[in-house]
Amino acid sequence: MILVTGASGQLGRLVIASLLEKTEASNIIAAVRNPDSVKDLAEKGVQVRQADYSQPETLVKAFAGVEKLLLISSSEIGQRTPQHTNVINAAKETGVSLIAYTSILKADNTPLALADEHFETEKLLEESGIPHVLLRNGWYSENYVMGLPMALEHGAVLGCAADGKFSTATRADYAEAAAVVLTSNNQAGKVYELAGDAAFTLTEYAAAITEASGKTVVFQNLPEAEFKKMLLGAGLPEGLASLFANSEAGAAIGGLYSDNKSLSALIGRPTTPIMETIKAAL
Template structure:
């Protein structure tokens, strides 16, 4: 049995769909806070169980009979370490044979503030005695393409990354990689640095939007604090805005660049190009 936490989320749902192409639905469990949110998966034969990272009592029962578990990192930045620890402890108690964890690219050396909770989770995994594999995911292309409408409206992509390079891939790419690992043998102890095949700067990203849309879009580089202020002005919580601005600074230092092509090797095909992701968003 393979269990996917956060199965109603953007990545989790895609992992389930990829798993359905590789194994029978009866071998897949979708763990979610709200079972009603994945009725479509239940209709495909996927077993649905209630599980909440913040409620340890729900986790041990949800993990009963599970051989492999995908721990998708919590979306609640600042609460990730205790929530992930709850999952790891419950997996150990339930006798799970393998935990796959979605960490961050080059976690140990990453200059991004976001890496701190991932590093702590990796430490908790190492201390747990539960076999584990690390899926250190790079940036999702959708982190940028989701905001193409705003870029077109204002004629600009904003950021603080300077000429830093982003080795992004689509969520589908990362989801497929997770499914490959979960359905393969001898994964314990492996660390996968996962990133897109072709990197780009935000200047190049803006140029690609211009080319695909026919509307001129330029990249405007801002100081970190100013970029964070802009993000709060468009409605993001202050904490999230600060983290995103810091992530751009981290990218300027190489934190989101990786040319190993580990991801494309794992999934057996080239990763989705930023141009194709832009076309899909348009």
């Protein structure tokens, strides 16, 4: 039995879609806070169990009989460490034999503050004694293309990454890699640094938008503090604006770049190019 936490989320749904191509639906458990949100998965034969990262009793019940568990990191930044602790403790109590965890690229050696809770979770897994595999996901291409409407409206991509390179891939790419790992043997102890095959700067990203849309878009580099102020003005909460600006500044010094080809090796094909993602979004 393979259980996917956060199965109603964007990544979780894609992981289950990929798992359905590799194993029977009856072997898959979708763990979600609200079972009604994944009725479509239940109709396909996937088991649905209620589970809340902040309610340990629901986790113990949900993990009964589970062999492999994919811990998709919580979306609640600042609460991840205690929530992930609950998941790990419940997995230990119920005898889960393998945890795969969606961490962040170079979690143990990165300038990104966003990595702190991920690395703390990696250490908790090590201390737990549960066999585990780390899926250190790089940046999602969708992190940028969701801003396409604003870029096209203003003719500019704003950021503070300077000439830093981004080795992005799509959520579907990362989800497929997770499904491959979950359906493969001898994964315990492995650490996968997962990133897109082709990296780009934000200047190159703006040029790709220009080529795909026919409208001139340029990259405007801002100081980190000014970029954060812009994000706050766009409605992002303080904590998220700080982390996003910090991540961009980290990218300027290589924090989101990798030439590791583990992702394409796992999925058996090249990762999705940023231009393809831009065109699909347009």
